[in-house]
Amino acid sequence: MPSLRREDVAHVAKLARLTMSESELDKFTEQLGQVLDHASDMNALDLEGVVATAHPFGLINVVREDERRPSLDHDVVIAMAPDAEDGRFAVPRILGEAP
Amino acid sequence: MKSVRQTALDVQHGDASALSVLEESLARIRARNEELNVFLYVDEEGARAAANAIDERVARGENVGALAGVPVALKDNLCQTNIPTTCSSKILEGWRPPYSATVVDRLVVAGAVPVGKTNLDEFAMGSSTENSAFGPTRNPLDTSRVPGGSSGGSAAAVAADMTPLALGSDTGGSIRQPAALCGLIGVKPSYGLVSRYGLIAFASSLDQIGPLTKTVTDAAMALEVIAGHDPLDSTSLPEPSPSLVAHVEDGVAGKRVGVVRELIDGADEEVVAAVERAVEVLKEAGATIVELSVPEFRLGLSAYYLIAPAEASSNLARFDGVRYGLRVDAEDVTAMMEATRTAGFGDEVKRRIMLGTYALSAGYYDAYYGQALKVRTLTIDAFRRAYQEADVLLGATTPSVAFEFGSKTADPMAMYLSDVFTIPSNLSGEPAISIPFGIGEAGLPIGVQLLGPGRSEAQLFAGARVLEIADGRP
Numbered sequence: 001m002p003s004l005r006r007e008d009v010a011h012v013a014k015l016a017r018l019t020m021s022e023s024e025l026d027k028f029t030e031q032l033g034q035v036l037d038h039a040s041d042m043n044a045l046d047l048e049g050v051v052a053t054a055h056p057f058g059l060i061n062v063v064r065e066d067e068r069r070p071s072l073d074h075d076v077v078i079a080m081a082p083d084a085e086d087g088r089f090a091v092p093r094i095l096g097e098a099p
Numbered sequence: 100m101k102s103v104r105q106t107a108l109d110v111q112h113g114d115a116s117a118l119s120v121l122e123e124s125l126a127r128i129r130a131r132n133e134e135l136n137v138f139l140y141v142d143e144e145g146a147r148a149a150a151n152a153i154d155e156r157v158a159r160g161e162n163v164g165a166l167a168g169v170p171v172a173l174k175d176n177l178c179q180t181n182i183p184t185t186c187s188s189k190i191l192e193g194w195r196p197p198y199s200a201t202v203v204d205r206l207v208v209a210g211a212v213p214v215g216k217t218n219l220d221e222f223a224m225g226s227s228t229e230n231s232a233f234g235p236t237r238n239p240l241d242t243s244r245v246p247g248g249s250s251g252g253s254a255a256a257v258a259a260d261m262t263p264l265a266l267g268s269d270t271g272g273s274i275r276q277p278a279a280l281c282g283l284i285g286v287k288p289s290y291g292l293v294s295r296y297g298l299i300a301f302a303s304s305l306d307q308i309g310p311l312t313k314t315v316t317d318a319a320m321a322l323e324v325i326a327g328h329d330p331l332d333s334t335s336l337p338e339p340s341p342s343l344v345a346h347v348e349d350g351v352a353g354k355r356v357g358v359v360r361e362l363i364d365g366a367d368e369e370v371v372a373a374v375e376r377a378v379e380v381l382k383e384a385g386a387t388i389v390e391l392s393v394p395e396f397r398l399g400l401s402a403y404y405l406i407a408p409a410e411a412s413s414n415l416a417r418f419d420g421v422r423y424g425l426r427v428d429a430e431d432v433t434a435m436m437e438a439t440r441t442a443g444f445g446d447e448v449k450r451r452i453m454l455g456t457y458a459l460s461a462g463y464y465d466a467y468y469g470q471a472l473k474v475r476t477l478t479i480d481a482f483r484r485a486y487q488e489a490d491v492l493l494g495a496t497t498p499s500v501a502f503e504f505g506s507k508t509a510d511p512m513a514m515y516l517s518d519v520f521t522i523p524s525n526l527s528g529e530p531a532i533s534i535p536f537g538i539g540e541a542g543l544p545i546g547v548q549l550l551g552p553g554r555s556e557a558q559l560f561a562g563a564r565v566l567e568i569a570d571g572r573p
Contacts, residue, residue: 009453016412016456017419017433018449019441032454034512039401042470045477052472053479055304055334056290056528057553062333076197082426089421094432 004033100124103169103263103317107210110168113157117150117168121212124170127261128214135237137255139175140183141215146170149212164210165324171206172256172265175216176223177308178297179203182213186299187231188221190443191424200297201332202266202308202325209324214262217252221445222415223273223301225249226517229508230447238281240543244501247277250311254281257311264321265311270301271403272496272521274309275533279496279546282535284318284563285311287521289553290528291336293322294329302410303334305403305525314572315534315564319343322556336554346557347564352385354562355489361396362494362520362548370495373537373545377493380569381562389489395474395481399522402474404515405458406526409468411448412455418443450511478526486552491562495520496533496546520548530556534563536570 009029013020020028074087083090100123101109109115125143132138156163173179176186178196185191203213220230228236228251238246239259246255250267254277257265267274269287278285286309293308300306310321320343327340356378363374382388420426420439427438444452458467485492497517507514524531531550539545549562 004457008457012453012457012460015460016452017437017440018444018452019437028450028453031450031511032457035404035454035515036457036467038512039405039467039471042398042401042474043466045398045470045474047470047473047477050473050476052469053475054472056479056526057334064330072197077422080194080197080423082420082424091421091432092428092430092435 004029004036100127100260100263102314103166103312103320104314106169106263107165107167107320110153110157110210111163115168117153117212118147120168121146121150121170121214124214124262127259131239131259131261134242135239135255135259136234137217137236137252137259137261138172138215139185139187139218139233139252142182142213145182146212146214149207153210153212164208165320166206166264167210169211169264170214170262171211172215172217172253172262173203173213174219174250174253174265174267176219176268176299177203177266178299179213179216182216184216184299185233186222187219187233188443188445188448189232189425190418190439194424198297201294201329203297205325211264217256217265219252220249221448222299222411223249223268223270224411224447224451226272226276226514227502227507228252229504230445232445235504238501240282241501241541244503244543245280247280247501249273250277253311254278254283254285257281257283257313263312264317266308266325267311268298268301268306268308269525270305270407271525272518274311275496275521275531275546275548276517278311278533279535279544280501282544283311283313284315284535285309285533286318286322286556287524287531288322288326288556289336289530291334292326292554292556294332294335296329296331300414302407303414304410305407315560315567316344316347318532319347319560341554341556343557343560347560349557349561350384351381351562351565354386354491354558355389356381356386356562357389357391357485357489357492359396359485359492359494360390360392361394362492365519366495366498367500369539370497370499370545374493374495374547377536377547377566380566381493384565391485391488391492393481393485395477396523398474399478399526400515400519402471402478402526403518403522404454405467405471406475408451408455409458410455412452412459415448415452447511475526478523482523482527482529482552490551491555491558492550494548494550496548500539500541500543500545524550529553530559532559532563534566536566
């Protein structure tokens with residue numbers, strides 16, 4: 001199994017939208033490495049042909065009639081947002097500087 | 100406080116008012132909450148209104164439900180309409196949910212009175228409640244020690260006699276481990292028996308809600324109320340709530356009890372001794388004892404600490420500062436999300452998100468997550484083989500009694516190892532119950548665990564009751 005490198009941790013932090021300081025990168029590389037090392041006991045196993053289980057019971061799609069039913073109140077939901085405008089969630093700009 | 104059963108009887112018969120029961124609970128919370136840090140929020144006003152409403156219904160001669168007037172503590176990852184719900188995280192501080200979890204609605208319909216929200220390891224990630232953003236909870240039995248986790252606040256509420264009933268959630272042992280460390284009954288039901296609607300998700304294929312109480316009958320009463328199909332949870336089992344209380348006194352005569360070496364090896368001597376005493380008690384009660392070895396259980400920890408973080412990394416992606424909770428402003432939306440998550444999540448949550456993101460990322464998926472899902476299959480198959488030879492399995496709940504603050508915080512792997520006996524049941528989706536059985540050298544309770552096949556809760560309660568009586572709690 002590949003061992004965890006500091007640059008892997010930096011890359012994963014970026015994917016997970018977390019900012020890591022230099023000292024945090026060191027700490028997390030060591031700690032996550034220990035968990036992955038412990039998990040290497042699974043590598044000794046011959047799992048050829050074993051089916052993966054993503055869920056304890058065989059899940060099937062649950063469907064219902066496509067009919068209108070009550071849901072959360074729009075105004076109540078919008079009122080929870082850190083920022084809203086005209087009944088919609090407001091966020092900082094999502095594109096680069098306007099030309 | 101009186102038991103759940105006695106409280107409900109008293110209130111139903113008009114021998115005690117729901118309000119007087121509630122006032123006793125609130126007084127006990129006021130007396131020790133500052134010292135123990137059990138409740139993050141106490142809803143005195145709402146609870147009084149609910150108690151008064153029950154008393155009015157009793158006065159009118161109405162049926163007030165199986166849990167009439169029972170004060171209940173809710174782990175703070177369970178939503179309750181307009182009551183602050185934090186998951187012990189700064190990222191949700193101040194958030195008030197617009198709806199209640201199905202379990203909360205069912206408790207209220209049955210006459211229970213929610214009194215407040217209890218502390219937990221942030222997003223239920225931890226085994227000591229030391230990972231809470233709002234400070235650790237202290238074990239009421241020895242305040243220099245942890246109450247366990249992640250449902251540490253719920254366990255402490257019952258152990259400190261603040262409420263006779265609390266709900267927790269169990270993803271890898273988070274109900275059973277604190278129950279063991281605080282001397283309580285803790286139940287992790289079959290996956291799908293209890294609706295997860297309104298439980299803030301940690302690892303959706305492993306999470307289950309269950310009760311913490313002082314008696315087996317109390318736990319059975321509470322589980323009967325919260326179990327049963329819920330159309331709002333697509334993983335909810337299709338059948339109605341099973342009959343449990345009626346089977347508590349069924350005993351274990353003729354049952355085969357499998358004593359599993361891998362659920363004992365590595366535990367402290369006094370814990371091993373407690374399991375051995377439990378074996379003798381069950382044998383005397385008419386059970387047949389079968390010695391079993393299930394080596395696959397040893398692999399459970401490795402599989403769990405990849406599967407649970409993988410699911411968590413996906414579930415916690417929703418905390419992005421857009422729709423609810425904390426927002427840290429920044430110049431563009433991506434920077435805002437990153438600043439919000441960096442400020443809002445604590446170290447353990449970040450560790451798990453990172454671990455899960457890594458295990459799911461391109462190039463590592465097969466080696467880690469894919470491998471873990473196959474080991475999950477091995478664990479389930481191993482349980483199935485064990486249940487051909489035994490009706491229930493017996494082991495320790497935890498390797499040791501309650502440990503001291505700070506003793507495992509610097510070493511995440513040491514903390515993770517305290518879940519080694521509880522994790523297999525989460526991987527298989529099967530029920531397990533922790534029962535206090537004996538006291539260790541430090542004067543702290545020891546928990547033993549009964550495990551059973553899917554939907555065998557009634558059988559587990561019956562076994563637990565035999566141990567409860569033998570441990571001096573008739």
